[in-house]
Amino acid sequence: MARVVVDVMLKPEILDPQGQAIARKLPQMGYDGVVAVRQGKRFEVELEGEADEEALERVGQIAESLLANPVIENYEIRVI
Amino acid sequence: MARVVVDVMLKPEILDPQGQAIARKLPQMGYDGVVAVRQGKRFEVELEGEADEEALERVGQIAESLLANPVIENYEIRVI
Numbered sequence: 001m002a003r004v005v006v007d008v009m010l011k012p013e014i015l016d017p018q019g020q021a022i023a024r025k026l027p028q029m030g031y032d033g034v035v036a037v038r039q040g041k042r043f044e045v046e047l048e049g050e051a052d053e054e055a056l057e058r059v060g061q062i063a064e065s066l067l068a069n070p071v072i073e074n075y076e077i078r079v080i
Numbered sequence: 081m082a083r084v085v086v087d088v089m090l091k092p093e094i095l096d097p098q099g100q101a102i103a104r105k106l107p108q109m110g111y112d113g114v115v116a117v118r119q120g121k122r123f124e125v126e127l128e129g130e131a132d133e134e135a136l137e138r139v140g141q142i143a144e145s146l147l148a149n150p151v152i153e154n155y156e157i158r159v160i
Contacts, residue, residue: 001115007122008122009122009124019123019124022123022146022147025146026142026146029142029145029146031138031141031142032128033127033128033129033135033138034125034126034127034128034142035081035126035127035128036125036126037123037124037125037126038123038124039121039122039123040121040122040123040124041119041120041121041122042087042088042089042119042120042121042122043099043102043117043118043119043120044089044099044117044118044120045114045116045117046114046115046116046117047113047114047115048112048113048114048115049113055113058111058113061111062106062109062111062114065109066102066105066106066109067102
């Protein structure tokens with residue numbers, strides 16, 4: 001059994017109003033020194049078998065079709 | 081300038097209906113071999129200065145008070 005992480009973030013050129021709202025709120029809460037915040041999604045995918053090349057290829061297809069919107073989001077797959 | 085990642089996941093004992101819905105959908109889409117999916121949030125926090133001990137301490141406070149709900153979520157901070 002293996003666990004794979006899929007990180008999904010908005011592409012850099014896409015505005016992230018959620019992250020901007022957090023970044024704007026921080027100074028009001030007394031936290032200085034944060035230039036920017038971007039918010040994305042993190043998926044932990046537990047596989048029945050090993051995280052071999054074929055399994056990671058399948059996770060990539062799942063990310064493309066279900067976890068991320070490839071038009072506006074990038075994704076990254078990591079075995080943990 | 082440093083970039084810090086805050087990963088926020090539901091605690092293991094907390095049900096994750098979003099992740100469950102994804103896991104249930106996969107076999108219907110032709111993807112077998114996935115036992116479970118859990119969905120969380122990933123924040124990229126860009127700091128004005130270095131990611132030293134004091135800055136990471138501050139990011140921890142931000143995570144506790146704004147990014148995560150410590151009652152139901154765990155968070156993890158990493159410098160990237």
